[in-house]
Amino acid sequence: MSVFDLAGRKALVTGGAQGLGAGMAEALANAGASVMIGDVAEETGKATAEAIGKDGATTGFVKLDVTDDAAWEVAITATVAELGGLDILVNNAGIEISALVVDIDANDVRRMCEVNIVGPMLGMKHGLRAMRPDGPAGKGGAIINVSSVAATIPFPGIAGYSATKSAVDRMTRVAAQESGKLGYGVRVNCLYPGLVATEMGLGLASDMAKLGLWPSAEAAVGDVIGLTPLGRLGEVADMADAVVFLASDAARFVTGIGLPVDGGMGM
Numbered sequence: 001m002s003v004f005d006l007a008g009r010k011a012l013v014t015g016g017a018q019g020l021g022a023g024m025a026e027a028l029a030n031a032g033a034s035v036m037i038g039d040v041a042e043e044t045g046k047a048t049a050e051a052i053g054k055d056g057a058t059t060g061f062v063k064l065d066v067t068d069d070a071a072w073e074v075a076i077t078a079t080v081a082e083l084g085g086l087d088i089l090v091n092n093a094g095i096e097i098s099a100l101v102v103d104i105d106a107n108d109v110r111r112m113c114e115v116n117i118v119g120p121m122l123g124m125k126h127g128l129r130a131m132r133p134d135g136p137a138g139k140g141g142a143i144i145n146v147s148s149v150a151a152t153i154p155f156p157g158i159a160g161y162s163a164t165k166s167a168v169d170r171m172t173r174v175a176a177q178e179s180g181k182l183g184y185g186v187r188v189n190c191l192y193p194g195l196v197a198t199e200m201g202l203g204l205a206s207d208m209a210k211l212g213l214w215p216s217a218e219a220a221v222g223d224v225i226g227l228t229p230l231g232r233l234g235e236v237a238d239m240a241d242a243v244v245f246l247a248s249d250a251a252r253f254v255t256g257i258g259l260p261v262d263g264g265m266g267m
Contacts, residue, residue: 015093038064066119140185176256194262
């Protein structure tokens with residue numbers, strides 16, 4: 001059996017309705033896991049779960065606002081009940097609102113903090129409670145938080161987003177320490193994706209032009225590629241395969257890290 005085989009494991013992916021989250025959910029399913037998609041986009045999320053399930057994987061959808069403590073309790077309970085447990089939690093849901101520092105809107109920053117910091121913090125809270133020995137799943141497992149290359153480089157126009165994604169790294173490492181010391185049996189790691197041509201990634205490039213930082217979105221993308229030693233943008237599969245690795249036994253002695261999947265951009 002391959003160390004990347006996730007047969008028999010149960011996963012919850014937040015922000016899994018589209019983009020990176022949908023790709024991560026599909027990759028986990030392809031590796032053998034049963035997958036629950038958690039998202040605020042109910043119609044899209046259900047369609048994604050159904051599409052992934054057409055190849056025989058067990059899938060489901062639960063409506064989840066990651067900023068809501070009670071919604072997390074419902075989502076975890078539904079995942080354990082419908083899938084028969086919880087071994088993998090991917091905290092992928094996030095938002096990005098671009099702005100120059102001189103034009104920062106406090107409400108935009110607060111919103112990013114709610115989704116990008118409070119969201120995965122609550123996810124770890126409820127995920128650890130479910131996976132630890134006295135929890136309803138009780139078999140340990142893996143939590144993967146999605147940070148960003150923006151946490152490792154000073155990229156203009158995204159000060160608020162960069163700050164929130166830097167926070168994801170710090171709280172990942174603290175949770176890994178606590179899980180290890182308290183015997184929860186849960187590995188906690190985070191991922192630093194590079195720029196991917198998803199709706200969110202292309203929107204970021206467009207914002208850079210609107211802010212006057214680049215003459216066009218295409219120029220912004222071109223400079224990102226120029227800063228990337230591997231010479232291309234990231235692909236959804238690059239990030240999804242890294243999630244499978246961190247969730248699998250191939251990473252059985254890996255916890256408390258931030259894994260760059262950015263083509264070398266953040267080195």
